[in-house]
Amino acid sequence: MSKQRILSLTLAVAASIAVSGAAYGLDSKEPIQPIAAAKTKNPALAELGKKLYFDARLSKSGFISCNSCHNLSMGGTDNLKTSIGDHWHEGPINAPTVLNSSMNVAQFWDGRAADLKAQAGGPIANPGEMGFTHKLAVDVLQSIPAYVAEFKMVFGSDQVTIEEVTKAIAAFEETLVTPNSRFDKWLKGDKKALNANEVSGYKLFKESGCVACHNGPAVGGNSYQKMGVVEAYKTASKAEGRSAVTGKDADRFNFKVPTLRNVELTYPYFHDGEAATLKQAVETMGRIQLGKKFSDDENARIVAFLKTLTGDQPSFKLPILPPSSDLTPRPQPFGK
Amino acid sequence: MSKQRILSLTLAVAASIAVSGAAYGLDSKEPIQPIAAAKTKNPALAELGKKLYFDARLSKSGFISCNSCHNLSMGGTDNLKTSIGDHWHEGPINAPTVLNSSMNVAQFWDGRAADLKAQAGGPIANPGEMGFTHKLAVDVLQSIPAYVAEFKMVFGSDQVTIEEVTKAIAAFEETLVTPNSRFDKWLKGDKKALNANEVSGYKLFKESGCVACHNGPAVGGNSYQKMGVVEAYKTASKAEGRSAVTGKDADRFNFKVPTLRNVELTYPYFHDGEAATLKQAVETMGRIQLGKKFSDDENARIVAFLKTLTGDQPSFKLPILPPSSDLTPRPQPFGK
Numbered sequence: 001m002s003k004q005r006i007l008s009l010t011l012a013v014a015a016s017i018a019v020s021g022a023a024y025g026l027d028s029k030e031p032i033q034p035i036a037a038a039k040t041k042n043p044a045l046a047e048l049g050k051k052l053y054f055d056a057r058l059s060k061s062g063f064i065s066c067n068s069c070h071n072l073s074m075g076g077t078d079n080l081k082t083s084i085g086d087h088w089h090e091g092p093i094n095a096p097t098v099l100n101s102s103m104n105v106a107q108f109w110d111g112r113a114a115d116l117k118a119q120a121g122g123p124i125a126n127p128g129e130m131g132f133t134h135k136l137a138v139d140v141l142q143s144i145p146a147y148v149a150e151f152k153m154v155f156g157s158d159q160v161t162i163e164e165v166t167k168a169i170a171a172f173e174e175t176l177v178t179p180n181s182r183f184d185k186w187l188k189g190d191k192k193a194l195n196a197n198e199v200s201g202y203k204l205f206k207e208s209g210c211v212a213c214h215n216g217p218a219v220g221g222n223s224y225q226k227m228g229v230v231e232a233y234k235t236a237s238k239a240e241g242r243s244a245v246t247g248k249d250a251d252r253f254n255f256k257v258p259t260l261r262n263v264e265l266t267y268p269y270f271h272d273g274e275a276a277t278l279k280q281a282v283e284t285m286g287r288i289q290l291g292k293k294f295s296d297d298e299n300a301r302i303v304a305f306l307k308t309l310t311g312d313q314p315s316f317k318l319p320i321l322p323p324s325s326d327l328t329p330r331p332q333p334f335g336k
Numbered sequence: 337m338s339k340q341r342i343l344s345l346t347l348a349v350a351a352s353i354a355v356s357g358a359a360y361g362l363d364s365k366e367p368i369q370p371i372a373a374a375k376t377k378n379p380a381l382a383e384l385g386k387k388l389y390f391d392a393r394l395s396k397s398g399f400i401s402c403n404s405c406h407n408l409s410m411g412g413t414d415n416l417k418t419s420i421g422d423h424w425h426e427g428p429i430n431a432p433t434v435l436n437s438s439m440n441v442a443q444f445w446d447g448r449a450a451d452l453k454a455q456a457g458g459p460i461a462n463p464g465e466m467g468f469t470h471k472l473a474v475d476v477l478q479s480i481p482a483y484v485a486e487f488k489m490v491f492g493s494d495q496v497t498i499e500e501v502t503k504a505i506a507a508f509e510e511t512l513v514t515p516n517s518r519f520d521k522w523l524k525g526d527k528k529a530l531n532a533n534e535v536s537g538y539k540l541f542k543e544s545g546c547v548a549c550h551n552g553p554a555v556g557g558n559s560y561q562k563m564g565v566v567e568a569y570k571t572a573s574k575a576e577g578r579s580a581v582t583g584k585d586a587d588r589f590n591f592k593v594p595t596l597r598n599v600e601l602t603y604p605y606f607h608d609g610e611a612a613t614l615k616q617a618v619e620t621m622g623r624i625q626l627g628k629k630f631s632d633d634e635n636a637r638i639v640a641f642l643k644t645l646t647g648d649q650p651s652f653k654l655p656i657l658p659p660s661s662d663l664t665p666r667p668q669p670f671g672k
Contacts (some may be wrong), residue, residue, distance in 0.1 A: 315654075
């Protein structure tokens with residue numbers, strides 16, 4: 001049953017390779033394609049979104065911004081097993097990287113948000129994350145003259161709305177792609193970009209079946225898969241995955257396959273953050289998803305390949321946020 | 337007694353004006369001097385310090401960095417009454433701005449650190465702030481190859497030390513000055529930089545005696561003064577000020593005079609953060625320090641002047657931090 005599943009996935013991937021490989025004019029048909037640099041359609045919208053992404057006034061406490069858990073200094077994650085929320089709430093799940101997240105089939109580990117815009121509103125209003133409400137967040141922004149002016153410039157209206165807020169944040173997040181990894185250079189024909197050990201790790205990654213789920217430009221992010229295909233995954237995490245969205249028992253422990261782009265930066269790994277290192281993650285994945293026990297040498301070669309997936313990190317000036325006015329509701333970090 | 341105190345302060349200021357005004361070649365001898373742009377003596381040291389300033393791995397939780405409470409997107413403060421520390425600890429005092437802090441006579445509200453280097457180590461090891469120890473922070477850095485290489489490049493040694501860490505952070509902080517405020521342009525002769533209302537506010541600021549304490553390039557930061565000269569300041573804060581350092585009862589409620597540079601950005605005000613707006617702060621200061629009740633119009637003019645003190649905010653690319661290695665001790669956000 002599980003081998004059949006892998007086979008059908010592999011066939012599906014092979015079909016997609018035939019299409020997408022050609023688009024890049026690559027010599028060989030590879031299951032992973034290079035990432036293209038971001039083309040920003042509306043720079044003013046993305047610039048506004050950048051400010052909002054860094055603005056902790058979208059939280060009840062005034063202390064937590066999008067960047068707190070999806071930190072762009074640290075691979076778009078917080079590098080914690082699970083995240084810290086309002087009043088130091090212990091989050092239930094590992095914060096996925098925001099880098100290249102526009103390529104995901106859907107957002108969150110269980111795919112409950114269709115796109116980045118739908119995602120962006122979630123943490124603001126989650127009591128265990130930013131702990132605010134959409135109305136209060138909008139009230140704060142509406143009280144800040146420089147924001148009102150910027151929203152008006154971008155959207156043409158005097159009235160700030162949560163739809164505008166999430167649209168702007170999503171537009172900024174769409175710029176957070178990471179092209180020019182050594183692996184992408186190699187894919188594009190620069191055969192010196194990887195050493196023999198890394199190329200051998202890539203071959204093993206393909207031959208072992210990792211690529212059945214981790215494929216496409218984001219090396220993942222484009223399907224849901226069961227965590228524990230060959231062997232059940234043991235975890236204290238209560239996250240049930242896709243079934244929480246679909247209500248189907250068959251979707252239990254199905255999670256969105258994470259991107260492996262920049263994976264050297266996005267530790268710890270898995271939805272529960274229980275794999276501290278790439279070595280552990282590769283060992284577990286081989287065992288529970290593929291029924292393989294990689295030797296130390298094989299594991300090290302796959303890890304060496306994975307470290308070639310780190311691309312250019314987003315490069316921009318730290319945004320300077322407009323000050324609150326006398327009318328701005330003050331943050332409530334220690335209120336009930 | 338209190339009027340005598342103000343008189344003696346005013347005379348001291350007058351003497352200092354005669355010296356410092358001349359240095360800038362200003363027409364008139366003003367008690368406030370323009371801020372000069374930062375000249376970085378050792379750019380590699382400051383660059384390393386910038387990374388450390390943004391690196392939450394210097395905290396026990398892996399969640400709190402220098403920038404968490406001295407946020408360079410928000411005037412070098414957290415814009416909270418008192419700060420949030422490890423496990424959401426409610427801090428005892430308002431986070432002072434890091435902007436122009438190199439001009440302070442000493443660091444912290446009570447001046448217990450002689451300079452920025454001495455200050456930088458404090459929050460790392462404070463259980464209610466970053467909650468770590470110097471040894472553990474150094475262990476983390478020592479386990480990160482790219483940091484070890486950068487420390488070696490800067491300091492010439494393979495061994496990271498806390499002295500190097502705080503020296504680098506201080507060097508970065510020394511770059512965080514904010515020249516080119518409208519007021520500085522006016523001081524340098526551009527008489528169109530301020531409008532008549534703002535100039536009138538400045539005159540009132542001088543004539544009322546505010547300038548007795550808020551003077552020099554940082555418009556404060558260069559002396560300790562009693563909070564409540566004419567009238568006792570009522571607060572729930574337990575902070576005792578300078579006496580905690582000197583042990584002298586005469587120093588009770590003496591605090592370092594805060595800089596007024598960028599004061600529009602650094603709300604809320606006072607060591608307890610109890611003044612939410614500039615209007616409130618001006619009202620309280622007039623009443624308890626100077627025995628004056630400013631009219632609404634006078635208050636508004638002083639506030640208009642204060643808002644001209646916002647200078648160029650530090651402009652730099654968000655630093656990208658080197659990843660932890662497999663040997664890096666992991667953060668403990670939810671540990672005891």
